[in-house]
Amino acid sequence: MNPESNAQRNTKQRSAVRDVLAETEGFHSAQDLHAMLRDRGERVGLTTVYRTLQGLADTGEVDVMRPPGGEHLYRRCSQGHHHHLVCRSCGRTVEVLGPAVESWAEKMAGEHGFVDVSHTMEIFGTCPECAQKS
Amino acid sequence: MNPESNAQRNTKQRSAVRDVLAETEGFHSAQDLHAMLRDRGERVGLTTVYRTLQGLADTGEVDVMRPPGGEHLYRRCSQGHHHHLVCRSCGRTVEVLGPAVESWAEKMAGEHGFVDVSHTMEIFGTCPECAQKS
């Protein structure tokens, strides 16, 4: 009956996942992160990694990206909403901010009576270096 | 050795897939479309549906959406770029136009020197009716 059920317990595994996320740059798949944890000697089950990431994604602590043709990629989310500009050749990622986009999305949703709104946006392109190579 | 190998042959199956797409509104999964084709008496393999959809997506004839937690959804692309407002409960879809978003994406990409830019955006929320039910 607890409305704000903060039943989030603080476990070693959860901290471990947070730690790797904090110490790595860029996006990584759940399986990647799992492998990193094993290399560090942490003993964390793959299932747990998945569930932890889901939880973190729910609370907005991490970003999730679903690139075409692949696994979900996770990344420590710098607080605040933002989007990504991704090079489709080398995978380089640039964070971009677009307050205008945020408010536009909200407005659109509002006009149609939608509530509890979220949105995803990704920009794909070829970065300067990759463009030069071809 | 043909550089522009337009080796696209015109088969019954391909037309059939195009036809269902043309005559249905909204998004449908590959499996959906396959089922519709069977109902019509068309004899098309599931594998072929997948491959045809991929091809159509490559040429930009159809939209692809990857909602969280599910299959890919395909839709005949109404010419012109647009985005979608999707109810995460009942799946209802509303098309929304946002020229501002388009140009913003282009500008952002340009500022970072990215070329050959495309982008995806989806807005998720709960539509008025579903919100009332809960």
Added chain:
DNA sequence: TGCGCTTTTGACAATCATTGTCATTATCGA
């Protein structure tokens, strides 16, 4: 129009990320 090369098809198997299960373990509040 008929022939042959090449693409396409389609049934089935294989893949693989993600989720479900459930007994065991660890955490947190009292």
Added chain:
DNA sequence: TCGATAATGACAATGATTGTCAAAAGCGCA
């Protein structure tokens, strides 16, 4: 410290998508 309860993790299950390859169909050319 103790007990209720959430979290863990090994494993199985799921299910969409892709690979395979022999058989069939399209298209260009004579």
